[in-house]
Amino acid sequence: MTIDEKLMTDILNREQQALADLYDRYHRILWNIARQADSDPSVCEQLVAQVFRAVWNEPENFMQNRKLLTQLIDCCRSHSAEITIKKCS
Template sequence: MSIDEKIMTGIRNRDEQALADLYDRYHRIIWNIARQADPNHSVCEQLVTHVFRAVWTKPQDFMHHRKLLASLIDCCRTQLLFLHNKT
């Protein structure tokens, strides 16, 4: 079992440490993607929060056969589109 699979199993079992591990592993990547799209610090914070909250509330949406990082990036980009279409 890969590290990502172990983390996602923990999240599915409501293990908060698993969510912290996921955050530690990927938050910089998600932040950098958000920052490239929108340099506003508060928008970046919103995006990062949204992505990790989405994983916590619906882990099944991130447990695909594809790589977890790709799912996290897709979630970030989808939220970016949503935020930019709201304004």
């Protein structure tokens, strides 16, 4: 079992430390992805928080046969697209 698989299994079992460990592992990468969409630090924080909220609320969606990092990046980009659309409206 990989580290990511272990973390996601622990998150599925509602272990908050696993979410904190996952955050420590990937938040910088996700911050950089968010920054590509919007340079406002508060928006970047919001995007990263939304990704980890999604992981906590629906961990089964992140336990597919794809690399976890790829799924996290896709989630971040999806949320950033939503924010961009809201800003333009």
